Amino acid sequence: MSTHTDMKRLTRLSAILLQLQTRRLINANDLAEKFVVSVRTIYRDIRVLEQIGVPIASFEGKGYSLAEGYKIPPIMFTEQEANALITAQQLINLNKDSSLIDTYKEAVDKVKAVLNYSTKDKVELLSKRVAVSPASMEQPTSNSLATIQNALTSFSVLRIHYKAEGKNESSARLIEPFAFYYSMQQHWTLIAFCRLRNDFRMFRLDRIEAVYSTDLKFATHQLSLQEYLQEKEKNFTSPDKQLS
Structure with missing residues (x-):
């Protein structure tokens, strides 16, 4: 095997390790497509990694995952x-x-x-x-994105005070964060299931006056973001008008 081929394989092995570290589960077909090699080559690469002591768990029909608790040393940035x-x-x-x-x-x-x-x-x-x-450069108009991101990924219900356009007072709502949408008007919009309206709604972050964490949890929504956006294109309603 040539030195060039060896280097290509070492580079690929490092990249596969990175994929295993950043994703909970990945299958051989995805890896083969990403690195433009055969699935059989990926099988051989996985065996090499196992031989050098990397604890890779294999799930038949699903893919590979690093064993729970195994940590790879930090990878240097180019x-x-x-x-x-x-x-x-x-x-x-x-x-x-x-x-x-x-x-x-x-x-x-x-x-x-x-x-x-x-x-x-x-x-x-x-x-x-x-x-x-x-x-x-404009002064930021919200500071809740990080908090809402955490709630979205941990399936935690949030309590917010939201002031829609044209309203004199804000309204308190319990919401289940679902997704984020960045509009052409350069506004972050939160798509969330509103428990008051019993439906999905869009909330502009700059109109959320306060956000509070709760101990309540919610189940994963089966709707995908793509499906939601396709439905909104058919019958678009602005975030503020949705709550009027």
């Missing part, structure tokens, strides 16, 4: 990957939710911490050479 994150930070700063801006900055700081010294210097230089138009 210079191009770090540059992409630094550039994207300027776009994130245009976002109107301050919690997303703060969380992304913390994530980028952690990325910088694992870079080697030469890459750190290059990333620092790039961060000083990327800017956005001052006319685009």
Whole structure:
């Protein structure tokens, strides 16, 4: 086997490890398609990883998963990957939710911490050479995105105070976060099941005056985001008018 072939396989093995680390379950067909190899090649790669001590659990007909509790050492970012994150930070700063801006900055700081010294210097230089138009910079109008994201992924009911357009007072509602939608008007909109209306509704984050966590849980909704959006295209109603 040539040195070039060996390097390609080592690169693929590392990439498969990354996929196993970032996804709970992945099947051989998906891996074969991603790396443009045969399924048989993926089988051989998995056996190699098992032989070097990586505890991979196999689920017949479903795929592979890393054994519970197994941790892979941090994977170094390439210079191009770090540059992409630094550039994207300027776009994130245009976002109107301050919690997303703060969380992304913390994530980028952690990325910088694992870079080697030469890459750190290059990333620092790039961060000083990327800017956005001052006319685009506006004060964030919400700070609840991070809290709602956590509730969505943990299936936790939230209590919110929402003030629809044209209303003098806000209304209190119990909601089950379902998905997020970013509109062309540069507003984050939360799609959630409203227990008061007993139906899905859209809530603009900049109109949520307060959000509170609760101990209530809800079951996973069977509706997909794509199905919801297709239905809304047929009969579109603005977030504010939905609650009138």
